[in-house]
Amino acid sequence: MSEIMKEEEHGAFTSMIDIVFLLLIFFILQPFKEVDRKLPVPLKEGSSKQPVAPIEPVRVGVRGRGNEIFYTVDSRNFGSNPAGLAQVIHDRALGDLDRIPVQIESDPEVHFAHVLRAFDEACKSGAEKVGFAALPKR
Amino acid sequence: MGAKRKKGKADPSAACEGGGFEMTSMIDVTFLLIIFFMCVTELADQSKAKVELPVAEKAEEDTHIPGRVIINITEKGERMIMGQEYDDAGLSRLMQLEREASVKPGDQFPSRAILIRVDKNTEYEDVEHVMQLCMENKLWRIAFATKDPNAPEKRR
Numbered sequence: 001m002s003e004i005m006k007e008e009e010h011g012a013f014t015s016m017i018d019i020v021f022l023l024l025i026f027f028i029l030q031p032f033k034e035v036d037r038k039l040p041v042p043l044k045e046g047s048s049k050q051p052v053a054p055i056e057p058v059r060v061g062v063r064g065r066g067n068e069i070f071y072t073v074d075s076r077n078f079g080s081n082p083a084g085l086a087q088v089i090h091d092r093a094l095g096d097l098d099r100i101p102v103q104i105e106s107d108p109e110v111h112f113a114h115v116l117r118a119f120d121e122a123c124k125s126g127a128e129k130v131g132f133a134a135l136p137k138r
Numbered sequence: 139m140g141a142k143r144k145k146g147k148a149d150p151s152a153a154c155e156g157g158g159f160e161m162t163s164m165i166d167v168t169f170l171l172i173i174f175f176m177c178v179t180e181l182a183d184q185s186k187a188k189v190e191l192p193v194a195e196k197a198e199e200d201t202h203i204p205g206r207v208i209i210n211i212t213e214k215g216e217r218m219i220m221g222q223e224y225d226d227a228g229l230s231r232l233m234q235l236e237r238e239a240s241v242k243p244g245d246q247f248p249s250r251a252i253l254i255r256v257d258k259n260t261e262y263e264d265v266e267h268v269m270q271l272c273m274e275n276k277l278w279r280i281a282f283a284t285k286d287p288n289a290p291e292k293r294r
Contacts, residue, residue: 018166022173029177036186037197038281040251043273062262108263112256113192115265116282123196135266 039119042131057103058092059133060085060118065109071118082114085121093127101129108135186210187218192258194284203250207236213257215264226271233275241276251279 061072071078073088093100102122106115115132122130187210209229210218217224224232233252240248252272256265272280 015162018169022169025170025173036191036200036253036255036283037194037286038200038253039194039197039284040279040281041269043269043278043280106262106266108261108266110262111258112260112262112265113258115262116192116194116256116258116284120194120196132266132269134270135263 039116039123041119042129055100057101058089058127059103059105060089060122062104062106062110062114062118064107067111067114069107069110069114082117082121085118086125089122089125089127093125097125097127100127101131102127103131103133105133106135185220186255187212187221189213189255189257190259191255191283191285193287194282195287197284200253200281200283205239206250206253207232208253208255209268211254211256211260211264211268213259215260217268226267229268229271230275233271233277237275237277246278248277248279251281252277253281253283255283 059072059074061075063070063072070080071082071085073085073092078085078088089102090097093102102125104115104118104122106118119130119132185208189210189212208219212218217229219229219232236252237248240250242249254265254268269280272278
């Protein structure tokens, strides 16, 4: 009788270990599953209907090449650290960011991470209309 | 899983006696295979090329949209879709098809945005060129894929 009990206990342990291993594999692989985030960008022609009168935008520049860059706000040098850019954009637009658009102007050889950072800062400033300026045709 | 297992050395002939076989091991193996294939299909997502995404704090969670076009732009500026490289003409043709599929009759705007996954070290002119193509093909809605700012940095 006790032999049967022992065998049954052993059997239950085997399934338990199986399940533990399955869970272990599942949780080990979980960090590899990377979920992207997204930043929506409305393109120029489709972003607004017929404008009544053109409004002068806040121009945020990303100048330089590669990772050696600096930011500008309306041609004024802001330096290479984008922290605080959102506040400057907000102040430049006098808080009227529902109406005044922000335009990101970038040099062609700048790495995309810096351009997106400028876009992110513009969004953080509370701007409703943020867009990219087209590069001059070569 | 509930079947009994014998203690000590297993007799391989015992399982075959009477035409039966070990259901427990069979179920275990099946579960392992299911988990393996689930993980492999998730990890080997063809639509997402290996690019190091930039970080953005204002980005929102991306949801899976069936049929959506995902353009990957690598560090060297190559445009990859589903593991294949596209030139300007090919990309334009694909965008025209996407426009036909995503813009309902009478609408100006596509019902879904194109997702552009750009490597953080790609030069801006390569990205600008793809945005230009989107505009030429009247695909006004695009979104840039970004990385979660709280995600750990990958070793290269």
